[in-house]
Amino acid sequence: MTCAKARAAVSALLDGESVDDRPAVSAHLAACPDCVGWRARAETVGLRMRGAFDDVPDLTTAVLSAATERERRDAVRRRAQVAGRRRVLRWAVGVAAVVQLTLAIPALLTAAGVTDLAAVHTSREMASFDIAVAVGFLLAAVRPERARAFVPVAVVLAACLGMTSMLDVASGLTGIVDEAGHLVALVQAGLLWALGRVPVDTSTSTRPVTT
Structure with a gap:
């Protein structure tokens, strides 16, 4: 198995996908330090990306509250005009x-x-x-x-x-x-x-x- 195919398989495994020739991938990693290092770097990048997304606050409630408040103000203004x-x-x-x-x-x-x-x-x-x-x-x-x-x-x-x-x-x-x-x-x-x-x-x- 070439390094390119091994790294593609490793990337798929890190993404949670299934790989058909997994034993061959493991054998390649056991014999290729470069691909092992590439896998380590890929895992680090993946962890950082997941951590970055985990740090993003959930603004759903705030956005919905702001929209509701705007609708309420608009309704109050319309009622005042009608009144x-x-x-x-x-x-x-x-x-x-x-x-x-x-x-x-x-x-x-x-x-x-x-x-x-x-x-x-x-x-x-x-x-x-x-x-x-x-x-x-x-x-x-x-x-x-x-x-x-x-x-x-x-x-x-x-x-x-x-x-x-x-x-x-x-x-x-x-x-x-x-x-x-x-x-x-x-x-x-x-x-x-x-x-x-x-x-x-x-x-x-x-x-x-x-x-």
Whole structure:
């Protein structure tokens, strides 16, 4: 057996591999001091390499912890952004509802300066409707998770008011300035739709879960 073949076999043995002609390898090493020295140096290098790898710290836990912490910070930042957007929309919806109540309640309770009884009756009916809608908006502002339920009502109301306003203006029954107030319904519908799209954070909810 040549030195090259013997050293290849020795390298395989040091790596834990099997060698077919192991007796021949042993016989060659017994008669070749150079290959014996080569094996000793190879064993030393192998031990050093294994020792170097043994000294490498296991960073798995640290890396996973860092990734988890980053995800946690990102989640906290996203929740803060969503909470801020939801807070602004809740205030906007609530203010719109209060304004609507402020305008509707006097119309419901008084009829000063109006001599047409039919007009008074119609005005009070509209005021009652406005108050009911305003209460719904207030509830959506207080409980934003229920805003989605009011969106169809607000959208249909805004669409109907917009359509009737255009028909009345086109027919000359009223003026554009008189119908401009109906834009409030459109704004309210938009605010309510935006509030309904903001996800509600239930991570801190203390309400018991029923099954």
